[in-house]
Amino acid sequence: MCSSSPVIAIVDDDKRVLQALLELLESAGYEALPFDSPNALLDSGVLYRITIVVTDIGMPEINGFELKRILHLSNPEISVILITGRYELIEGLSADDDSLILRKPFDSSALLSAISRSCR
Template sequence: MTKHRRVVAIVDDDLRLLESLEDLLESAGYLARSFSSAGSLLSSGLSGLDALITDIGMPGMDGFELRDFVKKMRPDLPVFLITGRHEIAEQHNAQDISGCFRKPFDAQVLLAALANALRDREMEGNYET
């Protein structure tokens, strides 16, 4: 029996970080889907995703707006925000998000938070197959 690989979408306008996160997730056994903007993610659709990692500061729809839209469409989807602007992370850290990480962040901490969110989601019975 083949184990289902969890699909994690990454949205960031920094192509180097996007590639780095994709490599990190793939090395941890996830299937990473990369997008350079919120619009490109939304045009491809949210079905089949198990989690979302998005940058906050992006042109067009920012990470907070994307998070809010995604939570309306898929309230069960874990969303992680990343930012290089520390004051934004501190200001919004208490909001309804699965995690907020300041760049540079510890890759192992992000992977642990992702694994925990996916495990919790599965235990709650909110897991799409």
């Protein structure tokens, strides 16, 4: 569940994707914080402010699924939106699991809609 002004963490090891998502979310009026790795987010000291995390799935060391699991251990209420260009990583997921996964490339309105749904 989100506050009226959610703070969104973006986690992606591709700096171009990270910058594009940051610009999109800021232009939509959100406070967005970029992180180039899951460890950067986990070590940042700002997790208490984060209400939504948008994270790539396919990253070295900690993938998006594992990051989601770690985040939910400390805050089960945090919303996590997973993004991926590697479709093989999401094959076989149930419809429930797939509801917060966006396949790259995705339309900006799809992400903004997912964020809006996460805040209900």
